[in-house]
Amino acid sequence: MIEGIISGAGELFTWEILIATNIGILLGIIFGSVPGLTVDIAIALFTPITFALDPTMAILTLLGIYCGGTYGGSITAITIKTPGTPAAAATLLDGHPLAERGQARKALDMAIIGSVIGGVISALALLTFAPQISKLTLNFGPAEFFTLAIFGLSVIAGVSGKNIIKGLIGACIGYYIAMIGMDSESAVARFTFDDFRLLEGIPLLVGLVGLFIISELLIKSNNRTNDVNNKTKPITLNNDGIKWKEVKGNSKTLFRSSIIGTIVGAIPGTGGGVAAFLSYDQAKKRSKNRDKFGTGELEGIGAAETANSATTGSTLIPLLTLGIPGDGVTAILLGSLMLHGLTPGPTLFEDHTNVIYAIMLGLLLINILMLLQGRYLVKWFSKISVVPYSLLIPLIAVFSATGSYAVNYSSFHVILIMIIGILGYVLFKLGFSTIPVLLGFILGPIAEENYRNAMVISDGSFLIFLTRPFSLIFVILTLMTIITFFINNIRKKENGDSSQKLSQR
Amino acid sequence: MKLTMNSNLISGFIFLLLSLLIWLLIPRQIQILEGVPQLNAQTFPKIVTGIMLVLSIVLIIQGLFFTKQESGAQTTKKEVIRREMNAIIMIVIFLAYAFLFEKIGFIISSIALCITCLAFYKIKNWKYYLITITVVLFVYFIFEQVLQLDLP
Numbered sequence A: 001m002i003e004g005i006i007s008g009a010g011e012l013f014t015w016e017i018l019i020a021t022n023i024g025i026l027l028g029i030i031f032g033s034v035p036g037l038t039v040d041i042a043i044a045l046f047t048p049i050t051f052a053l054d055p056t057m058a059i060l061t062l063l064g065i066y067c068g069g070t071y072g073g074s075i076t077a078i079t080i081k082t083p084g085t086p087a088a089a090a091t092l093l094d095g096h097p098l099a100e101r102g103q104a105r106k107a108l109d110m111a112i113i114g115s116v117i118g119g120v121i122s123a124l125a126l127l128t129f130a131p132q133i134s135k136l137t138l139n140f141g142p143a144e145f146f147t148l149a150i151f152g153l154s155v156i157a158g159v160s161g162k163n164i165i166k167g168l169i170g171a172c173i174g175y176y177i178a179m180i181g182m183d184s185e186s187a188v189a190r191f192t193f194d195d196f197r198l199l200e201g202i203p204l205l206v207g208l209v210g211l212f213i214i215s216e217l218l219i220k221s222n223n224r225t226n227d228v229n230n231k232t233k234p235i236t237l238n239n240d241g242i243k244w245k246e247v248k249g250n251s252k253t254l255f256r257s258s259i260i261g262t263i264v265g266a267i268p269g270t271g272g273g274v275a276a277f278l279s280y281d282q283a284k285k286r287s288k289n290r291d292k293f294g295t296g297e298l299e300g301i302g303a304a305e306t307a308n309s310a311t312t313g314s315t316l317i318p319l320l321t322l323g324i325p326g327d328g329v330t331a332i333l334l335g336s337l338m339l340h341g342l343t344p345g346p347t348l349f350e351d352h353t354n355v356i357y358a359i360m361l362g363l364l365l366i367n368i369l370m371l372l373q374g375r376y377l378v379k380w381f382s383k384i385s386v387v388p389y390s391l392l393i394p395l396i397a398v399f400s401a402t403g404s405y406a407v408n409y410s411s412f413h414v415i416l417i418m419i420i421g422i423l424g425y426v427l428f429k430l431g432f433s434t435i436p437v438l439l440g441f442i443l444g445p446i447a448e449e450n451y452r453n454a455m456v457i458s459d460g461s462f463l464i465f466l467t468r469p470f471s472l473i474f475v476i477l478t479l480m481t482i483i484t485f486f487i488n489n490i491r492k493k494e495n496g497d498s499s500q501k502l503s504q505r
Numbered sequence B: 001m002k003l004t005m006n007s008n009l010i011s012g013f014i015f016l017l018l019s020l021l022i023w024l025l026i027p028r029q030i031q032i033l034e035g036v037p038q039l040n041a042q043t044f045p046k047i048v049t050g051i052m053l054v055l056s057i058v059l060i061i062q063g064l065f066f067t068k069q070e071s072g073a074q075t076t077k078k079e080v081i082r083r084e085m086n087a088i089i090m091i092v093i094f095l096a097y098a099f100l101f102e103k104i105g106f107i108i109s110s111i112a113l114c115i116t117c118l119a120f121y122k123i124k125n126w127k128y129y130l131i132t133i134t135v136v137l138f139v140y141f142i143f144e145q146v147l148q149l150d151l152p
Helices: A001-012 A015-033 A041-050 A055-082 A084-138 A142-159 A163-179 A204-220 A244-249 A251-267 A272-286 A298-314 A316-322 A328-339 A346-351 A352-375 A378-384 A389-410 A412-428 A434-458 A471-495 B009-030 B043-066 B076-102 B104-121 B126-146
Strands: none
Touching: A001 A055, A001 A412, A015 A041, A015 A055, A015 A084, A015 A352, A015 A378, A041 A055, A041 A204, A041 A328, A041 A346, A055 A298, A055 A328, A055 A352, A055 A378, A084 A244, A084 A251, A084 A272, A084 A298, A084 A316, A084 A346, A084 A352, A084 A378, A142 A163, A142 A434, A142 A471, A163 A204, A163 A412, A163 A434, A163 A471, A163 B009, A163 B043, A204 A328, A204 A389, A204 A412, A204 A434, A204 B126, A244 A251, A244 B009, A251 A298, A272 A298, A298 A316, A298 A352, A298 B076, A316 A328, A316 A346, A316 A352, A328 A378, A346 A352, A352 A378, A389 A412, A389 B076, A389 B104, A389 B126, A412 A434, A412 B076, A434 B043, B076 B104, B104 B126
């Protein structure tokens, strides 16, 4: 591990990476701050642009976007009562009331300090645990990889929509998209409809851009309103920032929230939003000022913001070691990693030691750089939310088309992103989430390849999935996920839960 | 008129038909070589299609017996049509852009896209048109000169 850290550090500390990471953080904060833009869109949009960079630089830029975006969501939650990301919804509870009392600067300072503390502790957890877990996976064979892929699908399919059946159908659709093209084992064409352009299959990037950007633009076009003139007045920031004494007074909460966020983040299918609310709730229960929660309590902002940022490193533990994304954003990151030749799993830590350690150390660096950007550029960030969305739509479309074209210099890919985008839009209208589709797209082919290999090894016997210990564990976990989901759904119905009407995304 | 829709029932039927269609198309669209063992390029697609077929039936049952009619937050039929028409216009704009991307070149097609989109959103301020055109030219410069990627 020590050698890994040394070689990773050598790869990390270059001027180019420092600049790229800073740009990533800045972009992330911008995308996190503009209501309507999301971290999902940002990562999908910048994956093709980072395609020409070397893998370490590219992934660190994208991780900068991820961390910056997670923090950026809190800026608009505090200043204009609109969380830029779902994970920042808990930050709003105390952040906005404090801003309304004229102390927006203090709220924003608490948010950045909490984000950085959570992010650093989570990055340290990643650095400590990921290499150990990856060693466990070294003995995995086709049976384990197949059941693992199915487990990954069931976890996310269950949490990314209100209906697990729709999630699983979405995963099937994703598999069909990935299936198009030449079969990797027998080299026969599948569903190409005699069009030679489809023989090479649909690149991951094309699916990513179509599902997450184009479909989102189409969804947004439902409301054809000119938002150029209805500018939200940005909040003015005074210089009354947070004092060291106030940070120190909340240190216990910040530390506890970091631990909560780190643990929640490491469990696939949870995400920053769950961590933030859980931690906020704990802070409220344990605080002396519990009655003041919801009226602009610094402790509340710290608890929520620290926990949601503390998921950023730990979600990468199952992602890098097992290839299981923790939430929607990491599902997109999984695609980006694969595009850069960094397929998660046991071989990743063996074959790309330098890059992986550079990425894990880089996450620490990102959090430190984010502190500097958050402290000194906060005045500008608080004004970002006034950028009209209608101005961004054509620009995002142009970026998407350009990035997809650049994969293979093929304008056919530009047509494909539009078609996949339309598919994503139709699915949304039918109440489906696009995240299971992406997972089916990524994990489906992995499941197929390993299923075929496992069947060859076992001579066609399904018992191979139950006789190997890790494989059996994944089968049990998959069944538990599905059963738990159904039980929760039944309970919700019994309680007459009105949250059924919540949107899919 | 208020619009009601049961998305479980509708999507259940759509995906039931889709899975039947895919099942029928598999032998035509995936030609397997003679003498290939039982486990071939058709196996997994057939399994997935079988799963989707079962899931669609479950969704239909859910839709018929367990789903309340969703009245889409007081949405009227007229409002739904208006919203969907907006998306259809945007789809046409995007598809036209995709087809023209190579034919008339990146710069012209992208500028045309920006102007059309801004007009779609009824934006009259010329500054926004200027900003988007400048960004298109900037993107072209970045891809061609910095990233060394040729655009049409």
